[in-house]
Amino acid sequence: MLLAVLLPFIIAIIIPFLSKWKDKIHPGYFVTIIPALIFIYFARFLGSNFEPVMREYSWIPSLDINMVFYLDGLSLLFVLLISGIGALVAFYSIFYLHKSEQLGHFYVYFLLFMGSMLGVVLSDNVFVLYSFWEFTSLSSFLLIGFWNYKKESRYGALKSMLITVFGGLSLLGALVFMTVLTNTTSIQEMISQQQLILNSEYFPLILALLLLGAFTKSAQFPFHIWLPDAMEAPTPVSAYLHSATMVKAGIYLVARYSPMLSSSDWFFIIVSSVGIITLCWGSYMAVRQTDLKGILAFSTISQLGMIMSMLGFGTKVAVFAAVFHILNHATFKGSLFMVAGIVDHEAGTRDIRKLGGLMTYLPITATLALFGTFSMAGVPLPFLNGFYSKELFFDASLHLDEIANVGVVGFIKMLLPYLAVFGSIFTFVYSVYFFFGTFRGKSHLEELPKKPHEAPIGMLISPIILILGVILIGLFPKWINEPFIAHAASAVKGLEVQKEIYFWHGFLYPPLIMSITVLVFGTVLYLSRKQWAPVYRIIPGVLSMNKFYDGLVDRLETYSSTVTKGYMNGSLGRYVRLVLAAILIVTFAFMAITGGFTVDTSNLADVSLPEIFVAITMVIAAVGTILTNNRITAILILGVVGYGLSMLFVLYRAPDLALTQLIIETVTVALFLLVFYHLPKLRKKEEAASTRMLNLIISVGFGAMMTMIAISAHSSKWFESISSYFIDNTYKLGGGDNMVNVILVDFRGLDTLFEIVVLGIAAMAIYGLIRLPGKKEEK
Template sequence: MLVAVLLPFIIAIFIPFLSKWKDKLHPGFFVTIVPAVIFIYFARFLGSGFEPVVQEYSWVPSLDMNMVFHLDGLSLLFVLLISGIGALVAFYSIFYLHKSEQLGHFYVYFLIFMGSMLGVVLSDNIFALYSFWEFTSLSSFLLIGFWNYKKESRYGALKSMLITVFGGLSLLGALIFMSVLTNTTSIQGMIDQQQLILNSEYFPLILGLLLLGAFTKSAQFPFHIWLPDAMEAPTPVSAYLHSATMVKAGLYLVARYSPMLSANEWFFIIVSSAGIVTLCWGSYMAVRQTDLKGILAFSTISQLGMIMAMLGFGTEAALFGAVFHILNHATFKGSLFMIAGIVDHEAGTRDIRKLGGLMTYMPMTATLAVLASFSMAGVPLPFLNGFYSKEMFFEASLHLESAGTDISGFLQSAIPYLAVFGSIFTFVYSMYFFFGTFRGKPQLDELPKKPHEAPWGMLISPIILVAGVIIIGVFPNLFNGSFIAHAADAVNGASLKPKDIYFWHGFIPPFIMSLAVVVFGTILALSRKIWQPVYRVVPGVLSMNKVYDGAVDRIESYSATITKGYMNGSLGRYMRLILAAIIIITFAFMAVTGGFTIDTSNVAQITAPEILVALTMVIAAIGTVLTNNRIAAILILGVVGYGLSMLFVLYRAPDLALTQLIVETVTVALFLLVFYHLPKLKKKDEPMSTKALNLIISIGFGAMMTMVAISSHSSKFFDPISQYFIDNSYKLGGGDNIVNVILVDFRGLDTLFEIVVLGLAAMAIFALIRLRKSKGEE
């Protein structure tokens, strides 16, 4: 599994070289192979006898940070979606993106995102999961902002990153809390010790932080606002990130921790409420949109809300339906995004007000659209997979009493009505998408170019996805025992009762709810233009986007004001602020951790020579500040360095003494060499307050360094490593001089990189000298 996770990152390294030959062969062909290979590798785990697989690789064992990959039914579901749809999207992008685009950049970002998502769903170590989690935010930022010359793309990319990274930091806090409480970094280990977390006084904070991370990632209300703006990304990005992968990372997180958190009633209340509100709001707002991808963006929000609500219900039927709908949603929504891209590509616009009647010009695309959109609407037809999971949602909403939690009667009774309300608008926007685009009278004069059917290369991927819609609809149990049931078992934390999926259950309440959705949805769809002015009232002028924009503007304004307050060009002020911050933070940390410890039981005796040398250094240091002569200041400063060398000699450290002598000699020599170019030494007319502040900071910094040195010697939080060097310097390093062996062998890489840094600095100085010389010659 490690190879599968690292493969996209490895191939991404070679993409810039492959893109150089894009005129001869599109690099998308090479990229398509990567997810296809990963899909084939993991598809072998499908089967009724599947058992979880765990693989562990050493990473930082001293911190209990190992790369542990855990493949169970839930992670297998997501891995197959990530790789399978990833292959289809990569192939689709070959025909969607022109060779004049920066294809090297696109596919590098694409592969980094794919590898990051695989890492998220396979990692059992919380720190590995968090690292991959943030990589998905970073790579999605790059993908959404791929067309960075467009202001809207930059805005959408920044917005998505700010919101999801904010949630990611919240998630990190929850993971750290749980790791400290359970003394493990394993997700499965935490779930096994769930009572420690559930009974902790910090549980409300843990639950809030973890759900905040999940809600921001999966665009739950009110954090949904980033998803519509992310539609400025190229359509292959939207089809991949915003239908099957990134937006479902939050769902995965909730599902993964569901066996532990669902035992608490607040998990049901918060997750179910957020999900059902997101379903209703997203479906309601989708009908208001005029951009095809805008409709699909809000439809994605509503579908994510429905899945989140089912995860919150926590019943066996709800969990099974949630897992099933994750699969179904990926098939019909991925194909619909690709269809929207085809319409934009072949008709020149995504504005549904300018579209209509495209079935005549794009019959194949229209056929795919009607199947996918009707499946999304949950139309009760036996060959559409969306109906099956939608009916499971209705069934689960009617049996919340089996959730085993003390919930309010109002919430329990309101959820079925809200489920129907959200599903009615789901039906409306699905019909709006299809009939508004492909039926009606063509408006050719409104289109930038005459529409025509897309090339077969662009149709293959949506055809495969729509075929998945039909195959799952006709043979739902083909995927049940070998695939869906295992994922539901992983979410439940135990094996669920075997459940067969079939179309006809009789005239039971869920089917009646489905019929009500079709009837009322049809009425609203036909009368959409009549009731659409209601959007002027709800939401009217209210918008979460205004809240976001106002918050960002205020933060930028306050930041600019604060920055201007201290960034006045004075190096002295900068140094005072930096040193004062270091002093305050260091002393505060030492006070909290008991760092003010003085232990003189293990120090050398102080004799007259050491005192004499120390006094000489103090006098020289003070003289450096008071002298008005530059040469005198340089020479007196040298006394401090040579005095330190004398202390090394007195304390029997000849190697350090020689090193200090060399450094001090070179430093004094350099000062003298550049003596001519030094600025004139003159005192500034500074107010007494500034001088007093400088004196306080100087004394404080000196006191801080003194206390750090004494405390570091007096406080032993860990066993000293010195004995290890004494015992092994000759045996492992082959040298009698311990210091030399440490520098050359034990810390060889550190020494090497120190030399590299010095070499780079020397090259930089040499380049500056040559540059100045060449300018002088001119």
Template sequence: MLLVVLLPFIFAIAIPFLSKWKDKFHPGIFVTVIPAIIFIYFVRFIGTGFEPLTREYSWIPSLDINVVFYLDGLSLLFVLLISGIGALVAFYSIYYLHKSEQLGHFYVYFLIFMGSMLGVVLSDNVFVLYSFWEFTSLSSFLLIGFWNFKQESRYGALKSMLITVFGGLSLLGGLIFMSVLTKTTSIQGMIDQQELILNSEFFPLILGLILLGAFTKSAQFPFHIWLPDAMEAPTPVSAYLHSATMVKAGIYLVARYSPLLSASEWFFIIVSTVGIVTLCWGSYMAVRQTDLKAILAFSTISQLGMIMAMLGFGTEIAVFAAVFHILNHATFKGSLFMVAGIVDHEAGTRDIRKLGGLMTFLPITATLALLASFSMAGVPLPFLNGFYSKELFFDASLHLEASSAGITGVLQAALPYLAVFGSIFTFVYSMYFFFSTFRGKSNLDQLPKKPHEAPWGMLVSPFILVAAVIVIGLFPNLFNQSFIEHAASSVRGMEIHEHPIKFWHGIKAPLIMSLAVVFLGTALVLSRKVWQPVYNFLPGRMSFNKAYDGMVDRLESYSSIVTKGYMNGSLSRYVRLVLAAILVVTFAFMAITGGFTVDTSNLAEITLPEIFVAVLMICAAVGTIITNNRIAAILILGVVGYGLSMLFVLYRAPDLALTQLIIETVTVALFLLAFYHLPKMRKKKESASTRTLNLIISIGFGALMTMVAISAHSSKYFESIASYFLEKSHTLGGGDNVVNVILVDFRGLDTLFEIVVLGIAAMAIYGLVRLRGKEEEEE
């Protein structure tokens, strides 16, 4: 399982090399194979009734952070969506993206995104999950901003990054709270300690932080504003992001933690309210859009709100319907985005005001759009899967756990009406998408190019997804018990009853609600020009985008003011600020925690030679301050280092003395080499207040370092490791010089990285010297 998750990351490394031969073959051919292999590996679990599988790999065991993968019905559903639709999107991109594009970059981002999503849905360790969670934000940022020469792409990528990373940080806070409370980093381990978390005084904060992370990722109201701007990404990215990946991560998080959090009444109130409001607002706003992908973006917002609301209901039928709709939404939404890409590719525009009558020119594409859009609308036809989950949604809204008091009772009474309202506008935007694009009068004179049917390669992927729409519609129980119910059981945290899916249940309330949606929706479609001016009043000039832009602009302006306040080009000011910050923070922390301790019981005797060397070092240190010559200051400063070597000798530490002598000699030589070429030192005239401040910081910082050194020597919180080094130096390190063995063996990685840093610095200096030499030759 680890190999499966790492497979996209591994092959992402090979993509830059393969893209060099993109003139001979499209890299997308190679990329399509990877998710196909993953899909084939996991699809074999369907119908086996397997018990949850756990695979653990050691990572940071001392912090209880290991890579733990957990496969159950819920994660299997998402893995199959991520890999299956990922393969179709990769194949679709072969014909959508021209070889002149930066295909190497695109497929590297794509594979990282895929691998990150697989990691999210399979991880059982919360910190591993969070790591993959943030990788999805980073890789989606790169995918959305793929066409970085467009200002809109950069804007959309940055907006998605800021909002989702903000939510990710809140998620991290909630995960840390739960891991501290339960003393485990396992999601399943936390679920097993449900009572402990629910009864904790921090539960309201935990619930808020977890849901905030989920709502921002899944574009729930009012955090939905990033999703329409993400449409600036190439259409394959949009199809993948909306149907199976990015936005479904928040849905997965709520579903995964439902067994733990759903016992709280506030979970029902918050999740159901946010979900149903998102459904209504997203469907209402979709009809206002004029860009095909924008219509689909708001439709995704509404559909995600519908799924989120059902997860908030928490009843058995609601969870079953939510899981079923996750599958259905992936099929029809992925195909519709690919249809929008075909229209844009073949007609040269996505502006619905310029489109119309395209069924004549794109008959196959129009047929696919017809079936997918009618399925999304929930039209009651037995061969469309969208109707089944929509009717289950209505049924779930009518059969909530009884409560007649307070907010819960009011919400339960309002939910069926809001469900119908949101579904009516879902019907409207679905019809608007299809009929305004493919029916009516054609406007060939307004199109950048004459449309014609797409090449077969662009039709294969949406055809497969629409075929899935029909197959699920005709045989809804084909994978019911073996797949859908299995996933729903994982969300509920218990076995659920069998829920046979039928087209006809008799004339009951859900059917009446569905018929009301169709009739009222049809009336609104036919009279759209009459009532569309309502958008001038709601939302009118109100916009969450304006609020976002205002916050970002103010943040940038205030940050600029603050930064300019201390970044004025004065090195002395920078040094003062750094030292003052260290002085205040460290002193306050040490004082509060009682860190300052002085223990003189085990100090060596101080004799006259030591006093003489110490006085000499003090005089040298003061001399560096009063001298007006850099060379002299460096030489005098060297006296301090050599004095320290003498102290090592006097206190019988010859190995440290030799090390200090070598370091001091090299340092003095390097300083002399560098400072020789600088102009003569000129004392800057400073005000009395500045000199006083310098004096306070200097004395304070020196005193702080002295106290820290004394306290470090006086505090013995742990057993000294010195005896271990003395015992193991020869046997493990193969040397009797303990200091050298520590540097080379016991702390070999530290030394290695220090050498790397020095090597990089040396190369930089060499480059600067060469550059200066070339400039002198040109002069």
């Protein structure tokens, strides 16, 4: 299981080397194999006798952070979607992306995202989950901004990252709170202690932070605004991220924590309300769009809202319907994104105002779109899987008997069936609008950039497979119910969930009446769309969450620029003074608050004459660096201070530290001499008396601070000394006699690792600046 998660990351390292031969063989063929193998591996877990599987791999056991992977029905559902849709999208991209594109970059980002999503849905350790969660934001940013030469792509990528990372930080807060309360980092153990969290005074904050992370990731209202702009990404990215994977990460998070949170009335109020509002708003706004991917973007928002609302209901029927629709949505929406890509690829535009009558030129694509859109619309036909889950959604909205019918909860319960029908009516409208506006009616060949023709078979294979999934699930829903959907629903509910899937329940079946109502009113609204379209001038009118976002970002940039210009005047002296003054004030303030000004002379070693002599020499040398006007002289005198420190280490019987200090000091002095040789001579700078006084105060204050920190660190005994632990375990656990080296390499190995990472990043930045091409001189 660990290999399955890490395999995409491993292959991502190899892809840049394979892309060198892209003229001979498209790297997409190789990439397609990876998710296909992962899908085959996890598909073997399907079956009626499936039991959850947990695997643990040691990582940072001292912090209770280990790679713990938990496979149950819910995570299996998402793993199969991530790998199955991933394989189809990778194959589709072979024919969509030209070899002239930066294919190496694309497939590296693609695999990084795939591995991150697998890590999210399989991780049982909350901090490992969060790490993968942020990796999805980073890799999706790179995928959405793949065509970085386009302003719209850069805007969409940045927008998605700002909103989802904001939600990710709030999620981290919730995870930290739950970890502290339950004293565990395991999600399953947290769920087993649900009463401890539900009864905590911090529960409202935990719920708000957790749902904020989920809502931003799954484009719930009002955080949905990033998803339409993310459509600037290549169509394979949209088909993968925005149908089956990234946007469903928030859905997964809510589903995973449902056994813990669903018993709270606030969970029902918030999740159901936000979900149903998102459904209605997304479907309403989809009809307004003119770009095919724009229609699909808002349709995705509405479908995600529908799933989220069902998770908020929390009943057995609702949970089963939510899980079922997660699968159904991935099949028909993934195929429709690919259809939109085919239309764009073959007709040269996605503007539905210029399209029409394409069924004659793209008959196979039109047939695929027909099945996909009618399934999304929930048309009552037995071979469309979308109808089954839509009918279950209506059924769930009518049967909320497990929830108390009082106060706000009762009011929301009363509204839910009506809002479900309202949102579904517009779902029907945008579905038929997508199909008939593109493939039926009068063709406008003169307005198309190129004459349309059917896509190559390679580009059709992936959507054909997905549409076959739509049909087979519709015709044989029992095939996936007991061995698949029931397990996933049981994992969400926290107890066994069984629900039979039938097409026909009788003429008087309330959900069927609701479906017929949707068909009738949806047809009327579609046929009269031009007459009522002006209503968009009123709702939303000039109001827009996008304007709020743009205004907020612009103000932040303006204010930050003003503040930055206030102190960034090009003076290195000012920068040093600001940094040192800030450190001085904060440190002294913290020491004053915590009682850090402690002086204890009861445990000091005797001072000998050689030590006094070396200390006085170091003081004289330090003062000498200030008084000299020659840079070379200053460096040599400063070297006396460093070598003096080495002498003190020798006198205090620390030869390893003395040798280290000698090497560092020698190298530093040599480097200073080499660099300063090329600089002009020191000249006395005329400064105002106030500046000189400020320099004096900061210098003396900073020196006093460092002295006080050293004295206080020795005098304050807030904690038991750790030195005995190092003495006892250096050789036993670290396998070395040199205690300092063992501490740096083993006991504080993470610190050392991240120091190396920082140095590596700095080195790459410097290398990039060196290689950055300068402006060519004009001849």
